[in-house]
Amino acid sequence: MTELQDALGTGSVLLDPDVTAAYARDQAMLAPAGMPAAVVLPRSTADVVAVMQVASRHGVPVVPRGAGSGLAGASNAVDGAITLVMTRMDAVLEVAPADRLAVVQPGVVNKALRDAVAGVGLFYPPDPSSYDWCTIGGNLSTNSGGLCCVKYGVTTDYVLGLEVVLADGRVLRTGRRTVKGVAGYDLARLFVGSEGTLGVITEATLALRPAPKRPVTLAATFATTAQTGQVVERVVTSGLVPSLLEVMDNTCICAVDDLLKADLDRGARALLVAQSDAGGEAAAAEIAALADLCREAGAEFVHTTDDPAEGDLLLTARRMALPALEQLGSTLIDDVAVPRSRIAAFLDGCDAIAVQRELIIGVVGHAGDGNMHPTICFDPADDDQRTRAYAAFDDILELGLSLGGTITGEHGVGAIKVDWLEREIGPVALDVHRAIKDALDPAGLLNPGKVFRRVQVADLAAVTGLVGSA
Numbered sequence: 260m261t262e263l264q265d266a267l268g269t270g271s272v273l274l275d276p277d278v279t280a281a282y283a284r285d286q287a288m289l290a291p292a293g294m295p296a297a298v299v300l301p302r303s304t305a306d307v308v309a310v311m312q313v314a315s316r317h318g319v320p321v322v323p324r325g326a327g328s329g330l331a332g333a334s335n336a337v338d339g340a341i342t343l344v345m346t347r348m349d350a351v352l353e354v355a356p357a358d359r360l361a362v363v364q365p366g367v368v369n370k371a372l373r374d375a376v377a378g379v380g381l382f383y384p385p386d387p388s389s390y391d392w393c394t395i396g397g398n399l400s401t402n403s404g405g406l407c408c409v410k411y412g413v414t415t416d417y418v419l420g421l422e423v424v425l426a427d428g429r430v431l432r433t434g435r436r437t438v439k440g441v442a443g444y445d446l447a448r449l450f451v452g453s454e455g456t457l458g459v460i461t462e463a464t465l466a467l468r469p470a471p472k473r474p475v476t477l478a479a480t481f482a483t484t485a486q487t488g489q490v491v492e493r494v495v496t497s498g499l500v501p502s503l504l505e506v507m508d509n510t511c512i513c514a515v516d517d518l519l520k521a522d523l524d525r526g527a528r529a530l531l532v533a534q535s536d537a538g539g540e541a542a543a544a545e546i547a548a549l550a551d552l553c554r555e556a557g558a559e560f561v562h563t564t565d566d567p568a569e570g571d572l573l574l575t576a577r578r579m580a581l582p583a584l585e586q587l588g589s590t591l592i593d594d595v596a597v598p599r600s601r602i603a604a605f606l607d608g609c610d611a612i613a614v615q616r617e618l619i620i621g622v623v624g625h626a627g628d629g630n631m632h633p634t635i636c637f638d639p640a641d642d643d644q645r646t647r648a649y650a651a652f653d654d655i656l657e658l659g660l661s662l663g664g665t666i667t668g669e670h671g672v673g674a675i676k677v678d679w680l681e682r683e684i685g686p687v688a689l690d691v692h693r694a695i696k697d698a699l700d701p702a703g704l705l706n707p708g709k710v711f712r713r714v715q716v717a718d719l720a721a722v723t724g725l726v727g728s729a
């Protein structure tokens with residue numbers, strides 16, 4: 260630790276367990292977590308290089324961390340490892356309107372970047388619901404999505420170039436500032452979604468878009484999941500591209516209504532909220548067409564508005580789904596994406612799991628891209644409930660895979676779905692993952708135990724023993 264303090268200064272290296280404990284875990288209750296041997300807060304790429312050089316010299320594992328808002332335990336501490344917290348590297352280095360891009364450090368909070376580029380009429384679309392505290396480094400490393408993915412895609416769609424400090428301390432600069440570019444493998448995107456297992460991102464060049472136009476909003480309720488699913492399918496087949504299409508099930512509707520006293524339709528099986536930012540008459544026409552689809556499917560209630568304040572109020576119901584479910588107990592938030600044609604089957608399947616496991620499960624999700632967040636509410640102090648909650652979490656993953664979906668649409672594999680990755684991707688893809696990891700991090704120092712198993716338990720014990728004596 261003295262080497263780290265010499266290189267970065269004592270103010271950047273935290274050793275007091277009462278302080279470092281705050282960096283032990285993210286927001287995923289289910290995930291295992293150790294205790295950091297040290298928490299290091301670098302201020303520059305040179306600091307990160309120094310940390311990785313010390314770490315690789317001594318064989319000490321390093322867990323990169325952003326804001327810790329993750330929902331998969333991906334930045335959870337590993338016993339004996341350094342937790343490398345990137346939040347002090349929080350500068351927007353450049354906004355270049357003529358090239359429609361921004362260059363940022365990884366600790367920039369998503370909303371800070373959105374605000375900075377909005378000032379010059381530009382837009383950074385990826386908008387995880389945690390956008391007011393999660394960092395761009397975390398977004399890149401989990402390939403975050405959000406509400407507007409249905410139209411604008413996910414984080415990887417905005418990555419032009421990256422600076423990454425590799426496990427051995429070398430600095431890789433990859434990617435470009437140009438709109439097009441195919442020189443060599445697309446290494447920048449290899450790091451996107453790699454959950455801190457391949458390198459530490461220290462800078463990102465991100466594409467921007469023109470600011471969206473004033474939105475028109477729709478809310479509609481349905482008596483059945485089949486009607487809800489039909490609308491989503493018809494949106495896709497009719498070529499409509501709303502900028503947002505979200506769904507909440509009855510459990511979420513009632514929980515939000517209890518919390519906000521918003522006079523929601525508590526009898527509805529599902530609520531859809533949609534927006535179009537196509538601008539002016541185009542947005543009105545798009546939402547009118549969507550309203551027609553809802554009525555044709557048998558919607559009980561359809562409301563549209565071009566008043567942004569009222570639109571925000573309708574969106575608030577969706578945004579408050581999680582805090583509302585938190586009133587019902589501790590929450591385990593799952594993250595399964597299914598083909599959009601299977602959304603109704605997925606909602607019905609979650610209901611059946613809730614009945615079978617005798618638990619409350621509310622489903623809120625990005626209907627436009629099929630990414631659903633079934634949220635299990637339970638009392639963690641009750642052993643039996645906790646066991647049933649964990650079992651329901653797995654049931655939901657099983658259900659998602661059986662419908663042709665994926666075990667994670669945006670939160671990542673982290674520490675909680677390691678056992679599920681091979682089931683989804685198969686042994687050949689897992690071998691390719693391991694080969695890439697071996698090429699970039701042969702000693703397995705970066706974020707061990709996350710995404711897939713690589714380090715033998717005996718090896719890790721040897722490594723952590725070494726750190727313990729440092």
Ligand SMILES: Cc1cc2nc3c(=O)[nH]c(=O)nc-3n(C[C@H](O)[C@H](O)[C@H](O)COP(=O)(O)OP(=O)(O)OC[C@H]3O[C@@H](n4cnc5c(N)ncnc54)[C@H](O)[C@@H]3O)c2cc1C
Nearest residue numbers: 325326327328329333387388394396397400404454455460
């Ligand atoms: C209420 C709530 C709502 C959410 N909504 C969404 C949503 O809509 N969409 C969505 O995608 N996610 C959502 N999330 C999950 C979470 O906010 C995202 O995964 C986010 O991208 C994590 O960012 P972070 O800065 O908190 O990263 P952390 O949680 O600290 O870390 C996440 C991963 O990134 C790695 N990492 C962080 N910084 C770096 C770096 N500089 N270099 C290399 N690796 C790094 C870590 O090792 C870890 O693997 C939500 C979370 C909460 C609590």
